Amino acid sequence: MTQLNAIMPGGGISRRSLHIFILADCSGSMKIDGRIQALNYAIASITPQLINWEKEQEQAQIFIRAVAFADNASWHIQSPEPISTFNWPPLSHVEKGLTSMGEAIRLVADALSPEKFEPRALRPVLLLITDGKPTDVDQFEIGIKELFANPVGKASIRLAIAIGQGANFSFLNRFINDADIPVMVAENADQIVVKLTAATLAISKMSSIGSDRKEVAEQVIMPEANELGVLDDDTII
Amino acid sequence: MSNISGNSTSGLLYPQVGDEVKMVRTNTSIRIESKVAEGGQGVVFRGVDKNGHDLAIKWYKKNKYLERQYRLIENLTSHSRPHKAFAWPIDIVLHSNVIGFGYAMVWVEARFISLVEMLKERLQPDFRTLISIGTELVEAFSTLHSRGLCYKDINFGNLLVDPYTGEVAIVDNDNVASEVTKQGIKGTLRFMAPELITNSAAPSTTTDLHSLSVFLFYLFMHGHPLEGQRVNVSYTWEPGQNISETTLATHFFGEEPIFVYDPWDVSNRPDYDSPIIRWWDIYPTFFKNVFIKAFTQGLKNPSLMTRVNETEWRSALYKLNDQLSVCSCGAAIFVDFEQSNKKCWNCGNVPVLLFTISTPSGISALSEGFKLTKHHLYRDFKYRDAIGVTERHPSQHDQLVLKNTSNMTWAIEPIGEERKEVKPGQRMLVRPMNMSIGSARIEIYR
Numbered sequence A: 001m002t003q004l005n006a007i008m009p010g011g012g013i014s015r016r017s018l019h020i021f022i023l024a025d026c027s028g029s030m031k032i033d034g035r036i037q038a039l040n041y042a043i044a045s046i047t048p049q050l051i052n053w054e055k056e057q058e059q060a061q062i063f064i065r066a067v068a069f070a071d072n073a074s075w076h077i078q079s080p081e082p083i084s085t086f087n088w089p090p091l092s093h094v095e096k097g098l099t100s101m102g103e104a105i106r107l108v109a110d111a112l113s114p115e116k117f118e119p120r121a122l123r124p125v126l127l128l129i130t131d132g133k134p135t136d137v138d139q140f141e142i143g144i145k146e147l148f149a150n151p152v153g154k155a156s157i158r159l160a161i162a163i164g165q166g167a168n169f170s171f172l173n174r175f176i177n178d179a180d181i182p183v184m185v186a187e188n189a190d191q192i193v194v195k196l197t198a199a200t201l202a203i204s205k206m207s208s209i210g211s212d213r214k215e216v217a218e219q220v221i222m223p224e225a226n227e228l229g230v231l232d233d234d235t236i237i
Numbered sequence B: 001m002s003n004i005s006g007n008s009t010s011g012l013l014y015p016q017v018g019d020e021v022k023m024v025r026t027n028t029s030i031r032i033e034s035k036v037a038e039g040g041q042g043v044v045f046r047g048v049d050k051n052g053h054d055l056a057i058k059w060y061k062k063n064k065y066l067e068r069q070y071r072l073i074e075n076l077t078s079h080s081r082p083h084k085a086f087a088w089p090i091d092i093v094l095h096s097n098v099i100g101f102g103y104a105m106v107w108v109e110a111r112f113i114s115l116v117e118m119l120k121e122r123l124q125p126d127f128r129t130l131i132s133i134g135t136e137l138v139e140a141f142s143t144l145h146s147r148g149l150c151y152k153d154i155n156f157g158n159l160l161v162d163p164y165t166g167e168v169a170i171v172d173n174d175n176v177a178s179e180v181t182k183q184g185i186k187g188t189l190r191f192m193a194p195e196l197i198t199n200s201a202a203p204s205t206t207t208d209l210h211s212l213s214v215f216l217f218y219l220f221m222h223g224h225p226l227e228g229q230r231v232n233v234s235y236t237w238e239p240g241q242n243i244s245e246t247t248l249a250t251h252f253f254g255e256e257p258i259f260v261y262d263p264w265d266v267s268n269r270p271d272y273d274s275p276i277i278r279w280w281d282i283y284p285t286f287f288k289n290v291f292i293k294a295f296t297q298g299l300k301n302p303s304l305m306t307r308v309n310e311t312e313w314r315s316a317l318y319k320l321n322d323q324l325s326v327c328s329c330g331a332a333i334f335v336d337f338e339q340s341n342k343k344c345w346n347c348g349n350v351p352v353l354l355f356t357i358s359t360p361s362g363i364s365a366l367s368e369g370f371k372l373t374k375h376h377l378y379r380d381f382k383y384r385d386a387i388g389v390t391e392r393h394p395s396q397h398d399q400l401v402l403k404n405t406s407n408m409t410w411a412i413e414p415i416g417e418e419r420k421e422v423k424p425g426q427r428m429l430v431r432p433m434n435m436s437i438g439s440a441r442i443e444i445y446r
Helices: A028-056 A101-111 A137-149 A151-155 A169-176 A190-207 A213-221 A223-227 B066-078 B115-120 B127-146 B205-221 B245-255 B275-282 B285-294 B310-322 B374-378
Strands: A016-025 A060-069 A073-082 A125-130 A157-163 A184-186 B020-023 B029-038 B042-049 B054-060 B089-094 B102-106 B159-161 B168-170 B324-326 B332-334 B356-359 B362-365 B371-373 B386-392 B400-404 B410-414 B420-422 B427-429 B433-437 B440-445
Touching (some): A016 A073, A028 A190, A101 A125, A101 A137, A125 A169, A137 A169, A157 A169, A184 A190, A190 A213, B054 B089, B066 B089, B115 B205, B127 B310, B127 B324, B205 B285, B205 B310, B310 B362, B371 B374, B420 B427
Parallel strands (some): A016 A125, A157 A184
Antiparallel strands (some): B020 B089, B054 B102, B324 B332, B371 B386, B433 B440
């Protein structure tokens, strides 16, 4: 008889998947200055931010996958992990490891092939983090070609964070392939978390339908915005 | 205007924690306690005034629109808060050696969560709470519009609710404006009126009414009213077929929107796995018809007459509240007086109606939580003036009692019993009867 305890239908709304692919450099130089630890820390610290963003909006349900690359590239997280229960298994650098960035891009391009990628998903996000340049340049060329020949890859949102002075911008810009979106630069290990935080805000903004990527890049990725500390998705850009 | 774009002696872009900012009109100080959030437009802080009250301070980032924003906020602070749901700008604040400006607003307590977060929870608040959220939202918009203001950009980020009390808090009120302008915030596509998306109109009360209907649809149906099968089949990664999200959104929400339950066009029905299907079935016909109006004639031919306005929403929500009942299986259900054989969404049986109350304003389901109001007696739209409240019987839990919360004595004549009186504060057992309250005649029957 009681209305207060009456049975209600269960909640939930339909949403579309937003797949985020992290491409993480684990080459030998990533041990300098504790870069790899800083990267692990940064990914752990943006997770709550992504969880909050997922809670606040009605469209996207976030899934994470990751590829680690050094002497070769392999899946660090292969099956899509929902952000709500996501736990980042820490990466470690490979002693004197190379930078097989090309192979990493090829792995992701393959996962994005239209027959493997769900049609209802939002455009995926590719986040490349490196402190060097590809040592597998021939693979890099093939990887870029495969990525952009693929409609999902072509439609994806691509961001890159360069750590330190060793990162090569011309390769990263070819990966981003959008003149409006600059490479984010983390001068040192401390800045990795700041850049990754800004990247997360950029992801949330760019994934909102009707957003202007250039405007988001100007607000979030450009130098002035790089001074920002904790970002939140409360305001409209 | 004060010096908001001059030189900063400190070189800082924002006030720091521990700093004081001053409200310009009252010259009172607010101490900055902590940084709460940072976004594209600025930074939000929690501040405390000299009486120890919490306030939220939004400080704008330096940008080329700063002077326009200052005038806009100054204008808003000259209006009193239209409705308690708005976290309204109270006053402009300035800092002695940080350039720029901010404004102080009411602090929204932590019990408020975003509406979309609530809708995603497995356990949903009961229907009376959902109706209360809807009513409060409608009333807030109504007071805003009656003052010639409009919200312009409402989205899920702006709308917070207390899932226990059904109260609403609307934040980011710096998007409110009286001037009709296309500049500044363009709005969030999925909530924008079609004519705004296609750039054929400027933000106004009429465009706000569309956003309000989208919100109410989400609140009661758990999905977007224009996002069905037709939209979903357009999502494809086939080479050469992938159209940009913005192009798709402009098409399906702007140029050619079709309601998922358009009675004349079935092409955009909800997806087979959409939660909308279950929720839509639960509500009575009259309530679904209000949404049909909002998203058929209100979509294609926008005006204050074709869209559902706040008065229509308020009476629809009030009527919905009056049709709430409970099935013998324990599920919350709505009585549909236009569809007598309607099955319970939970057990699939046609529910046995408990009691129905007939008043000068119509028939209602008499269930726990039902409030007899002045509107029932006099049709005077005094929905909030309760003169009787239905409660569970204190000892016999399968029975209901109606408590007289008015200051009038009711005359009741239960079937097969003598005429009796129910004095103010007294409770009567709900059973078939005739009642007189003043000049109003009421009947309770099974």
